[in-house]
Every structure is written in structure tokens, then in C-alpha cells.
Amino acid sequence: MHSWTRSLSKVEKINLGRYGLSPIVTLRGVVIDWDFLRACIRLWDPEAHVFRFGAMMEEMCPLFEEFCAIIGCDPNAPLVKHEVKVGYVQSFESLFQLSRPQARAMIVGDQKAILLPLIDEFSEIHSDDPDLMRLRMRALVFCLLAGFLFNKDPGVGDLRLCPMVRQMEDMGCIGGIVLAETIRNLDRAALGFDEWTVSLIILQKGSITQVWLKDHLQVVATPTSLPYNPSQYRMRRIRITHPSTDAWTSWLIELGPNEVSANISSPGGIFLAVGK
Numbered sequence: 001m002h003s004w005t006r007s008l009s010k011v012e013k014i015n016l017g018r019y020g021l022s023p024i025v026t027l028r029g030v031v032i033d034w035d036f037l038r039a040c041i042r043l044w045d046p047e048a049h050v051f052r053f054g055a056m057m058e059e060m061c062p063l064f065e066e067f068c069a070i071i072g073c074d075p076n077a078p079l080v081k082h083e084v085k086v087g088y089v090q091s092f093e094s095l096f097q098l099s100r101p102q103a104r105a106m107i108v109g110d111q112k113a114i115l116l117p118l119i120d121e122f123s124e125i126h127s128d129d130p131d132l133m134r135l136r137m138r139a140l141v142f143c144l145l146a147g148f149l150f151n152k153d154p155g156v157g158d159l160r161l162c163p164m165v166r167q168m169e170d171m172g173c174i175g176g177i178v179l180a181e182t183i184r185n186l187d188r189a190a191l192g193f194d195e196w197t198v199s200l201i202i203l204q205k206g207s208i209t210q211v212w213l214k215d216h217l218q219v220v221a222t223p224t225s226l227p228y229n230p231s232q233y234r235m236r237r238i239r240i241t242h243p244s245t246d247a248w249t250s251w252l253i254e255l256g257p258n259e260v261s262a263n264i265s266s267p268g269g270i271f272l273a274v275g276k
Helices: 002-006 010-019 034-042 064-071 088-096 100-106 115-122 130-149 161-169 175-191 208-216 245-253
Strands: 050-053 058-060 112-114 156-158 262-265 271-274
Touching: 002 130, 010 130, 010 161, 034 175, 034 208, 034 245, 064 175, 064 208, 088 100, 088 115, 088 130, 088 161, 100 115, 112 115, 115 130, 115 156, 130 156, 130 161, 175 208
Parallel strands: none
Antiparallel strands: 050 058, 112 156, 262 271
């Protein structure tokens, strides 16, 4: 996937925006701050679905518009929804125009597709045929969803993602599903039900939750240019650091009421960090 995303042409990067996933390529490169995230999980309330920071136990919860701004999808677009249906194998075949033998060779248990053969099938395609390039883009989006946003099983993708790819191709917004899944996994992590380090909260090479938290808590400097540029996810100046989970926890508990910023997303999709 790294070589594939690095090889994307300018046109393909623009087309990725049609699916509302342009910043995802950059987000995959965000380095996970494990101690910081573990500390934040300790302060997540799974009943109220909020973080509680500082001596005043100020509540903070990710908003739909904020996640849309980070991901790059339009919050005003129709929401992408999970489709409960039968025949996901046929949906997989149709989405990528594969023959039955080709599709079956990639599928395990009628529910999941192995990503590597799908990557091999489409990552090296370079053609002037728009239909073929559309299939390549669909495969890229499927792999990004399976390997980054919904990476519950590394190396495979749930076939239920196929209808979602089609909805996203029609400019559907995936922000609602990502936010709902993130909150659900935060709940389970805080309750000790999941090994949260491999759940949706911690994505393969980046974390939407981490980006959101570090902005709100002013751990990183505010953006230096407007509109908010995805490249700044990895280039923002680090203002605060601590050596351990316990040290981060102590800092989070002692935060004052003015030390948590309000991040806003403009109607145009600009994601900003502004002090209270």
C-alpha cells in the first residue's frame, strides 16, 4: 500500500477526493503516540461517551463535523450507510469486474477478501482507459477502508465494504460511520472488552482520534496556514510531551479550563484549532 499511495498521479489524488478520502493517505503516516492514547483512554467515560479532562472534569467528545474535516469528506453529503444484504461475493465481483474464479481466489469464508492479491491486481495498472482506472481507484479505496479505517483483521477486508465504496463513489459521506465506530470502540476499550491497540481507535499508521485529541488539548501547535492542510498532520510543532502513560495521565487530570481548545470545522471543510 505504501508504494501504491506514493505512486498516485495528481489526477488520481484529485479523484480520491471524490470519495472523501484525500487526507487519508497522509493520515496513514501519522506516528502513533501510544502513551498519550493510553492515558486518554483512561479518561473516557463509556456511559456518557465523552472524555473528561482537567480538575473540572470538562467533557469533550468528537463531533461529526470535526471528523469529516479530518477525513476530508463533505458533512452535507448523503451519509454512507451499512447495507445489510445477501450476495456480498457477487457485490465484490461486480465492484472490481472480476470473474468468479478470480474473486473466489481472493475471498476467505465468503465474508472477507485478502488485500494482497487485490493490491497486486490493480496497483500496477496505468492506462488511458477511464473504466480501468475507475476500477483501480475502487480497489485503492477498498484497501484504504479495510487497511486503515476498518482494520479489525490485518490483511483482509470485509466484503460489506463493497456497497460503501459505491456510495462513496457517488459522493457519499463516510464521516458518520467512522465516528460511530470510533465511539463504540472507545467504549469497549475503556470497559476492557477489546485489545484496543488493534481496534479502530489505533489505525495502522495513523489515528484520526489522536489527531483530533492533540488539537483539542493543544499538544501540537495550531495550523500555520489556512485552509488546514493535511500535510500538517505530520509536520505540526509538538508543544507538549511526556515520557510515560502515567505522566500523560497526570497532565490530563491537571489541565485547567482554558487549556482545552475548541476545534471547529467551517462549512467549507476547513479544520481549525482555536483557543477558547
